[in-house]
C-alpha cells in the first residue's frame with residue numbers, strides 16, 4: 001500500500017523535534033552563526049532526549065528509529081538550524097559503516113560509546129586530492145602483525161575536532177583504485193592530529209576540520225568488513241545517509257519559505273501587500289511545490305530502506321532534488337524580501353548560505369546526477385540485500 005500517513009507516534013516524534021528546534025536551536029541559531037560557536041549545550045540536550053543516534057539499534061543503547069523517523073527529526077532540527085543538525089546528526093554518518101560491516105564487538109564498543117554519553121564520531125573519506133573521486137585517496141593502512149598502521153590526512157571532516165573516534169577509509173592496496181580501499185574504526189589518540197578548523201560560508205555552528213593520522217596504530221579487528229571492500233561500505237553508507245541530507249535540505253527550504261510567506265503578507269508596495277502581486281504569488285507557489293516534492297522524494301527513499309530494499313537511485317533523486325530546491329527556495333525567499341533580504345538583521349540570508357552545502361557534501365549535485373544516470377543506463381538486475 002502506498003501511504004505516507006504518519007502514525008500517532010511519528011506525529012508525536014515530529015512535534016517533539018519541532019519544539020526542540022524552536023526552543024533550543026532557533027533561539028540561538030543566528031548568534032551561533034556569527035562566530036561559528038560550537039553548540040555543546042544543544043548536543044547534550046539532544047542526546048538526553050533521544051534526538052541523536054536515532055538509527056543505532058536498541059541493543060547498542062540507541063533509539064532504533066526507522067529511517068523515516070530519522071528524516072522527520074532531521075527536517076525539524078534543520079528548520080531550526082542546519083549547522084546544528086549537521087553537528088547533531090553526523091554520528092549517523094560515522095556509525096553507518098560500523099552497523100553495516102563491523103563485528104559484534106566493534107559495534108558494542110564504538111556504538112556503545114555514542115549512546116553512553118554525548119560523544120561524537122566522524123566519517124573520514126575526503127582528502128585534499130580525493131573529493132568526488134575517492135579512488136585517488138592517499139591515506140595508507142599497512143598491516144603489521146595484529147595491527148594496522150595508518151598515515152595520511154583527511155579534510156573537511158564534520159565534527160572532526162570533537163570526535164572520540166573516526167570511521168576512516170584508507171588504501172590497503174594502493175595500485176587497485178577504489179578496489180584497494182578498506183574501512184576502519186580509529187579511536188582518537190595522540191597520533192591523531194586535528195590540523196585545521198575551517199571558516200565557512202554557512203552552517204557555521206558545525207565543526208569542519210582536517211584530521212591527520214601519524215603512524216596511528218589500531219588493532220586489526222578494527223577493520224570494517226573485508227580488506228579492500230571499503231568502497232562498497234562507503235557507497236552503501238551514503239545510500240543510507242543521503243535521505244537525511246535531503247530531509248535537512250527540506251527543513252532549510254521550509255524555514256526560508258515560511259519567513260517569505262509571512263513577509264509577503266506584511267510588506268506593502270504599490271498600495272497592497274506584495275503577496276497580492278501575481279509575480280510573488282507564483283514564486284511562493286513554486287517554492288511550495290518544490291518543498292512538497294522534496295519531502296515526498298525524501299520519505300520515499302527512507303521508506304525503501306525501512307523495507308530493507310536497495311534505494312541508490314531514490315536516495316540520489318531525493319538528495320539532488322531537495323538540495324537544488326533548498327538553494328532555489330532560499331534564493332527566492334531572499335528575493336521576496338527585496339533589499340532587506342540581503343541584510344543580516346532580516347535573518348533570511350542565513351538560510352541561503354546554509355543551503356549551499358546541501359549541493360556539495362555527501363556527493364555534489366553533479367555526482368548525484370552521475371549516480372542517477374548510471375542507475376538509469378546500466379540498471380542492476382539483482383536486488384541487493386540491505387546489508388553487506
Ligand SMILES: Cc1cc2nc3c(=O)[nH]c(=O)nc-3n(C[C@H](O)[C@H](O)[C@H](O)COP(=O)(O)OP(=O)(O)OC[C@H]3O[C@@H](n4cnc5c(N)ncnc54)[C@H](O)[C@@H]3O)c2cc1C
Pocket residue numbers: 122123124125126128130131132133155156157158159200203208357360361362363364365366367370
Ligand atoms: C562543510 C563540509 C562538511 C563536510 N563533511 C565531510 C565529512 O564529514 N566527511 C567527509 O569525508 N567529507 C566531508 N566533506 C567533503 C565533501 O563531501 C566534498 O567536499 C565533496 O564530496 C566534493 O569534493 P571536493 O570538495 O573535493 O570537490 P571536487 O571533487 O574537486 O569537485 C569540484 C567540482 O567538480 C565537479 N565534479 C567532480 N567530478 C565530476 C565528474 N566526474 N563529473 C561532473 N562533475 C564533477 C563537482 O561536482 C564540483 O562541482 C565536507 C565538505 C564540506 C564543505
